[in-house]
Amino acid sequence: MSRATVSRVVNGTRNVDPEIQRIVQEAVAATGYVPNRAARSLVTRRTDSVALIFSVPDHQAADDPFLGQVFSDPFFGRIVGGLLTVLRPRGVHPVLMLADSDDARHSLVSTLRQEHADGVVLVSIAPGDPLPFMLTEAGLPTVLFGRPPTPTPVSYVDISQQAGARLAADHLVARGCRRIVTIAGPYDSAAGQERLTGFRQAMAEHGVAYVPSVEGGFTQKGGEGAMRALLAEQPDLDGVFVANDLMAQGALLVLRDFGRRVPQDVAVVGFDDSSAALAARPLLTTVRQPVEDMAAEMARLLLALIDDPEHRTRSVIFKTTLVARESA
């Protein structure tokens, strides 16, 4: 029995006599033989793993607790879950990497050039992240979560931020809210910016010329501060659009402290439909981002790109939906 035949049986390439197949399989089972992945990779040039990179703003290395926070983001789990639905059936494993400094980004790219992974799924929340460019430059099959900060020939999935914000505007107006304010995301993030402009534009079409806004940094604490500032600026407000659920959770707490009933006095609409929306009281009405579906699509795009490097880059834009719960 030659190694070639065994290889053919194990990999199911070409036809092999059923009898011989049986013999080989029995021998494999009996000896507990397992093929060596490194040797296979060496010749197939495939590792059957993809890198899952989270790229975040730089921070001091000493500030280690931050590491945990990155991965505690509810997004992270949903993305991993979505990826796995597609990757697992294909026998592909995700390798976790964190890009939190320029050093990290460089060492990461050189690691990947060693054929550590067949491709890259990149989730970047760092403004002006150079990583999308670095990765495509290095010729690595790459798919992004969210449009790249600078136009780059790279595949990505995203949602229409503006359409999502419009959903929130329509809902608040339909409820009869008139004195509407918004808690925005960071101005240097595409998502923060577009949700704000989309919301304002939709409100303008509803005849509301100006919508006060305060930036809340996408954190619960930030949302609390922003809500307080807005209550000071416009005490008679009756509707708030908050650019993510975490900030909305903070806003709800502040509204309660100020004795405003939600939704009777003030209606609140969040964005994302993350676990925070269900942890909040009242339950948060929010614009749902189909993160799991988006992640699954990323995996599909990436696998296609890996199978055919000539595959042209594509972007897939997902629809958001309004999930009406209690807060609006």
Place this chain on the structure above:
Amino acid sequence: MSRATVSRVVNGTRNVDPEIQRIVQEAVAATGYVPNRAARSLVTRRTDSVALIFSVPDHQAADDPFLGQVFSDPFFGRIVGGLLTVLRPRGVHPVLMLADSDDARHSLVSTLRQEHADGVVLVSIAPGDPLPFMLTEAGLPTVLFGRPPTPTPVSYVDISQQAGARLAADHLVARGCRRIVTIAGPYDSAAGQERLTGFRQAMAEHGVAYVPSVEGGFTQKGGEGAMRALLAEQPDLDGVFVANDLMAQGALLVLRDFGRRVPQDVAVVGFDDSSAALAARPLLTTVRQPVEDMAAEMARLLLALIDDPEHRTRSVIFKTTLVARESA
């Protein structure tokens, strides 16, 4: 210039003439050469990656959203963060794997036997999980988060659950609580069981013979239901020990719905000190589990085990601390 010399320069083994080192490095830089990982793995028998396995109770594959929930557990992020503090400086990457069925467990073990990873970090929340046994059986260097369900010669990190529960009991009693109840974790989980018995034992030592308890399944929803049940059973309760923060978050909501002020009317102590503790209002007083430190220690134990397979198995038990916030 021979390949051997280049290899020596790149890996820094043996002495190489500084002049030649310089030449090689320049050539490497100029040609953009990067060594091939698979080829190196083939001969060194090292992959420089470790598997990070989350093993959870079986569930229907169709029930895909569950996948996301697994990784949304606040634990997950903290563990990843802790591991990375140790693994990154060593150039080791974690490969994410999910064991959510017997099939998954088997395919996972056979994948690992192909030398896909140098070792395994296993976080199991599946009762009676066979994976610890399967992994050690396969001769894979393994470190567990939490004591193995059946005695197995394997390294692990854990906390003293009983000592943690005692911390909560002491705190509630010191506050003057007398009619104390507890929301327990699943009875088939070691953590759930030990926190309950530890708490009851400590209370007994404080002269309280019986502590009503209801099981809350470690979820927020379960915590809400359990709290309602306990309020019905003992309407005059003035203290609650909840076996994790997620359930405590649910309990707080129910207490508020029932018009009980926390901590004035009812004191609440959680367990874990997860992000949920800070998201809750009032801020949750809780028993802190140093998850990041534990994860870092897992990484250290695993790397030691990989470097020296004869290394004897070790367990490291961490201390819990009470973090006093607002709820008790």
Place this chain on the structure above:
DNA sequence: CGTACTCGGGAGAGCGCTCTCCGACGTGGT
């Protein structure tokens, strides 16, 4: 019955590295 073609197994090269040997050269001691 002979030829052309198909089908399936074997031989062997080669993937890109590391590492053990070996040998060349330089140095110091006798």
Place this chain on the structure above:
DNA sequence: ACCACGTCGGAGAGCGCTCTCCCGAGTACG
């Protein structure tokens, strides 16, 4: 001046697999 020894580069095997040939046997057709 010669030899022993230490230092460092080169040659080449070999890690375990896949895959391209090649060839023998079986089959169909003229």
